[in-house]
Amino acid sequence: MRAWACYHYELIGYRRTWKGSVFSQFIVPVLFMLSIGLGVGTYVDRGGALGAVDYVSYLAPGLLVSTAMQLAVGESTFPVFSNFEWSRYYYAMQATPVRVRDVLGGLLGFLLTRVLVGAGAFLLVMAVFGAVHSPWLLGTLPVAGLVGLACAGPAIAFAARVTSAANFSLMFRFVLIPLSLFSGVFFPVERLPGWLEPLAYVSPLWHAVELSRQFAFGAFTNAASWHAAYLLVWLVAGWFLAHSSFTRRLQK
Amino acid sequence: MLTMVAQAKRASALFERNVVVYKRLPWNIVSGFFEPVLYLFSIGIGVGALVSGTFTVDGEPMSYALFVAPAMMAQSAMSGAMIESAFNLFGKMRYQKLYDAFLATPVGPNEIAWGELSFALARGGAYSAAFLVVMAVMDLTTSWWAVLALPGALLIGLAFGGLGMAIATFLRSWQDFDYVTGIMYVMFLFSGTFAPIALFPAWAQWLVQVTPLYHGVELLRGLTTGQVGPGLIGHAVYLAALAAIGLTIASRRMGKLLLK
Numbered sequence: 001m002r003a004w005a006c007y008h009y010e011l012i013g014y015r016r017t018w019k020g021s022v023f024s025q026f027i028v029p030v031l032f033m034l035s036i037g038l039g040v041g042t043y044v045d046r047g048g049a050l051g052a053v054d055y056v057s058y059l060a061p062g063l064l065v066s067t068a069m070q071l072a073v074g075e076s077t078f079p080v081f082s083n084f085e086w087s088r089y090y091y092a093m094q095a096t097p098v099r100v101r102d103v104l105g106g107l108l109g110f111l112l113t114r115v116l117v118g119a120g121a122f123l124l125v126m127a128v129f130g131a132v133h134s135p136w137l138l139g140t141l142p143v144a145g146l147v148g149l150a151c152a153g154p155a156i157a158f159a160a161r162v163t164s165a166a167n168f169s170l171m172f173r174f175v176l177i178p179l180s181l182f183s184g185v186f187f188p189v190e191r192l193p194g195w196l197e198p199l200a201y202v203s204p205l206w207h208a209v210e211l212s213r214q215f216a217f218g219a220f221t222n223a224a225s226w227h228a229a230y231l232l233v234w235l236v237a238g239w240f241l242a243h244s245s246f247t248r249r250l251q252k
Numbered sequence: 253m254l255t256m257v258a259q260a261k262r263a264s265a266l267f268e269r270n271v272v273v274y275k276r277l278p279w280n281i282v283s284g285f286f287e288p289v290l291y292l293f294s295i296g297i298g299v300g301a302l303v304s305g306t307f308t309v310d311g312e313p314m315s316y317a318l319f320v321a322p323a324m325m326a327q328s329a330m331s332g333a334m335i336e337s338a339f340n341l342f343g344k345m346r347y348q349k350l351y352d353a354f355l356a357t358p359v360g361p362n363e364i365a366w367g368e369l370s371f372a373l374a375r376g377g378a379y380s381a382a383f384l385v386v387m388a389v390m391d392l393t394t395s396w397w398a399v400l401a402l403p404g405a406l407l408i409g410l411a412f413g414g415l416g417m418a419i420a421t422f423l424r425s426w427q428d429f430d431y432v433t434g435i436m437y438v439m440f441l442f443s444g445t446f447a448p449i450a451l452f453p454a455w456a457q458w459l460v461q462v463t464p465l466y467h468g469v470e471l472l473r474g475l476t477t478g479q480v481g482p483g484l485i486g487h488a489v490y491l492a493a494l495a496a497i498g499l500t501i502a503s504r505r506m507g508k509l510l511l512k
Contacts, residue, residue, distance in 0.1 A: 031437065035445075040446050049302040170283055181294035182294055186295060
């Protein structure tokens with residue numbers, strides 16, 4: 001019930017700011033589909049480097065989960081930091097019966113809602129681009145939700161620990177952007193230099209991309225459940241990390 | 253002459269102030285260099301491997317990384333200039349009220365504009381120079397004309413610096429900047445950056461040719477690949493004109509806004 005109140009709080013805030021999120025959440029992935037998918041894809045398909053798969057169909061399921069991760073992480077940085085440092089709403093909440101786990105639950109629920117709405121809209125875009133190949137495609141929705149929450153946990157923990165908002169631009173540039181560029185969204189990680197390849201396997205986004213692609217084509221390998229398990233580990237660990245960081249910050 | 257020296261000195265106070273501030277945030281400066289490099293590696297090299305042998309420009313085969321690299325350089329010159337001259341200037345003007353403090357000294361509005369612009373150019377120029385070195389090391393520059401890509405990038409910085417400053421004087425809130433970011437993103441993806449615009453429908457090609465980043469990309473690409481022709485002068489003139497218009501508007505508006 002108390003977590004529900006926190007979820008409700010997030011929704012009320014979003015009612016005032018949703019317009020600004022339309023571009024980054026709905027339009028940017030479509031632009032990437034056009035520029036990289038159709039544009040660069042023209043040349044990829046000409047050479048047949050991906051076998052029978054066309055580049056738009058290859059890119060789309062990756063872009064879907066990558067957007068989910070960026071959305072969830074982005075919403076876990078400045079908004080969370082602001083509630084600690086600028087508006088200090090979290091301290092106000094602490095004066096009510098709301099517990100840390102309620103705040104976190106409400107926030108993650110809100111992020112899940114946002115991710116699922118965004119991913120659902122992107123599935124329609126995929127249909128327009130002719131990138132729908134299997135009814136299993138709907139399974140990419142839970143994958144998007146899972147990777148969003150799995151990456152949100154550590155991001156929330158980070159936002160609860162830092163003392164300056166300048167740290168976020170560093171996090172975006174050194175963590176989020178490299179993750180989104182080298183986790184197999186745009187090209188297979190096997191093509192990375194040997195020393196870099198193992199790093200990609202650590203990235204939660206890579207596991208989500210693989211899983212999402214398997215759902216999109218309805219062709220599963222034995223690794224599928226391992227990918228899901230890996231993301232679940234991040235989700236659980238991220239929750240505890242976020243919980244302890246939140247608690248510590250609120251005691252200050 | 254003496255007044256010009258004095259003006260330059262006063263403008264340099266702004267420059268110095270920025271240096272002092274960023275000395276405390278060195279990673280924010282350094283990290284700005286990495287973004288175009290990461291895109292170069294991911295899309296230029298990673299995706300480039302998928303199109304090797306099939307990528308052509310005007311019917312001629314070309315290495316994809318060679319095609320993307322100058323575009324990333326132009327993009328970073330644009331965003332570097334915009335961050336300082338539009339976003340940071342707006343924050344300092346509206347929220348920090350920094351310039352009000354400067355105006356209480358002998359520094360005037362025009363000198364503020366020149367000081368900020370020169371810092372934006374220095375920052376952008378440092379990124380461009382470093383990026384050019386990366387390109388040279390990776391064998392992505394095929395001619396000595398590439399040396400001129402550095403002044404080319406500075407010209408892009410000047411054009412977007414003037415434009416950004418002019419825009420910053422018209423905007424009302426951070427929310428308005430969402431539109432600026434949006435337009436920059438669209439230019440980043442469609443200015444012949446990742447694919448030649450010949451692929452686009454005719455109306456889109458025409459639209460792209462009106463926008464400034466396209467001219468920046470074409471200018472730098474011509475220089476780093478050594479395909480130098482009279483067309484490059486056209487791109488340079490476009491950028492210079494944009495810089496002149498932007499700076500004229502900016503200096504008028506700054507005076508009005510700051511001295512009211």
